[in-house]
Amino acid sequence: MSEAYIYDHARTPRGRGKPDGALHEVTALALAAAPLRALKQRNHLDPALVDDVVLGCVDPVGEAGGNIGRAAALVAGYGIGVPGLQINRFCASGLDAVNFAAAQIMAGQQQMALAGGAESMSRIGLGASGGAWASDPSIAIPAYFMPQGISADLIATKYGFSRADVDAYAVESQKRAANAWANGYFKSSVEPVKDINGLTLLAHDEHMRPATSLESLGGLKPSFAVMAEHGGFGAVALQAHPEIEAIHHVHHAGNSSGIVDGAAAVLLGSKAAGQSAGLKPRARIRAFANIGSDPALMLTGPVDVIKKLLKNAGMSIKDIDLFEVNEAFAAVVLRFIQAFNVDPALVNPNGGAIAMGHPLGATGAMILGTALDELERTNKNLALITLCIGAGMGTATIIERV
Numbered sequence: 001m002s003e004a005y006i007y008d009h010a011r012t013p014r015g016r017g018k019p020d021g022a023l024h025e026v027t028a029l030a031l032a033a034a035p036l037r038a039l040k041q042r043n044h045l046d047p048a049l050v051d052d053v054v055l056g057c058v059d060p061v062g063e064a065g066g067n068i069g070r071a072a073a074l075v076a077g078y079g080i081g082v083p084g085l086q087i088n089r090f091c092a093s094g095l096d097a098v099n100f101a102a103a104q105i106m107a108g109q110q111q112m113a114l115a116g117g118a119e120s121m122s123r124i125g126l127g128a129s130g131g132a133w134a135s136d137p138s139i140a141i142p143a144y145f146m147p148q149g150i151s152a153d154l155i156a157t158k159y160g161f162s163r164a165d166v167d168a169y170a171v172e173s174q175k176r177a178a179n180a181w182a183n184g185y186f187k188s189s190v191e192p193v194k195d196i197n198g199l200t201l202l203a204h205d206e207h208m209r210p211a212t213s214l215e216s217l218g219g220l221k222p223s224f225a226v227m228a229e230h231g232g233f234g235a236v237a238l239q240a241h242p243e244i245e246a247i248h249h250v251h252h253a254g255n256s257s258g259i260v261d262g263a264a265a266v267l268l269g270s271k272a273a274g275q276s277a278g279l280k281p282r283a284r285i286r287a288f289a290n291i292g293s294d295p296a297l298m299l300t301g302p303v304d305v306i307k308k309l310l311k312n313a314g315m316s317i318k319d320i321d322l323f324e325v326n327e328a329f330a331a332v333v334l335r336f337i338q339a340f341n342v343d344p345a346l347v348n349p350n351g352g353a354i355a356m357g358h359p360l361g362a363t364g365a366m367i368l369g370t371a372l373d374e375l376e377r378t379n380k381n382l383a384l385i386t387l388c389i390g391a392g393m394g395t396a397t398i399i400e401r402v
Contacts (some may be wrong), residue, residue: 004102005281008043009116009266009369010035010191014205017121017259018060022202023193024122026261028057028064029071031193035265036076039114040190043076043267047078048275051110054085054101055265056117058360059129061301088361089290091328092387092395093117095364098266099288099397106285109288111273116265117361126259126360133391144240146233148390149224149256150350151298153249153328154237158297161337166330167217170354171256173327176341177351178210185350185377189369198306207258207357220250223256235323240296255330257334259356264365280371286382287313287400293392299332301394302386303339308394309384317342321380324367325389326354336386349374363387368397375401 070084094117101115143301227233371383386396
């Protein structure tokens with residue numbers, strides 16, 4: 001079986017996912033094309049070498065619909081000969097796009113591909129594409145459908161994370177992200193987004209709030225308590241997990257992932273393809289896996305999929321040098337740390353989605369790139385990237401520097 005190597009990666013900065021956000025005027029297609037164009041230009045990449053473009057998008061409707069992978073490849077100048085694909089595994093779409101492309105290369109069916117994702121959350125509202133899981137009783141009832149924030153509070157309650165715990169984690173995420181930006185850790189991966197006149201719209205992650213403190217977070221009310229009580233979802237949660245007497249609502253906007261716009265892409269290829277393009281590999285895809293998990297807890301998929309991945313790869317958690325665990329909610333990362341007894345200093349060392357935001361379809365590719373940059377910066381070898389997923393799933397990937 002062939003090896004799949006990572007040759008480069010790029011991402012846009014994350015813009016606030018609101019009408020006043022810096023990237024609101026940028027269409028989902030233009031956003032998706034930006035990192036593809038950047039990788040083509042800075043690697044002097046011949047499009048004839050590219051076999052596919054795979055992009056994740058969680059709400060592929062309107063301007064983001066109709067196979068944004070193919071449209072973005074055309075807009076980015078890859079020509080008519082490069083196909084494109086759009087995939088959706090909710091929050092892990094960007095990472096699964098990388099895994100999908102890597103699998104094709106490993107199988108010898110492709111030689112070079114670009115993979116990543118895009119989401120314009122300011123232009124296409126969260127949940128715009130709908131879905132039976134939230135509206136059809138035949139699946140909503142047996143799968144204990146509830147909004148993710150209530151599941152996050154259920155996790156915090158079940159595994160003993162207090163409001164102080166989740167707030168402290170959120171403050172640390174902000175501090176780490178601010179430190180990473182201040183020291184230029186993202187400099188080589190973030191490509192500024194420009195308008196049609198070539199003027200820079202955004203060059204940094206806009207959602208960050210470096211001044212966040214325990215005191216400022218303490219003034220925020222829990223976001224999901226009313227929904228749980230008056231929407232009936234609290235009763236659903238307790239029905240799914242009767243060992244819980246009452247849910248403690250600890251999550252709010254300050255310790256949950258930010259709604260943002262953004263896109264990312266990763267350049268992958270076989271060894272021969274890299275040689276043809278005159279490129280030096282930076283890492284290889286060591287292993288990846290997906291799993292289904294408890295749909296009520298919903299966001300504990302990273303714990304389950306990592307156990308599966310490590311078993312399949314014949315590895316131990318102690319083999320991993322650093323971890324990128326998507327900060328959908330603070331309790332998600334705290335549960336991962338608790339389950340594997342991992343040193344918190346090794347987890348999201350440069351902050352995460354609480355500080356910088358979570359552009360759903362793009363985040364997986366973004367944090368894979370962040371992990372690779374950090375491996376190189378710290379001269380370490382192995383990183384594990386994982387995300388929780390709506391409806392109860394998990395995706396994880398291990399990369400190794402070369």
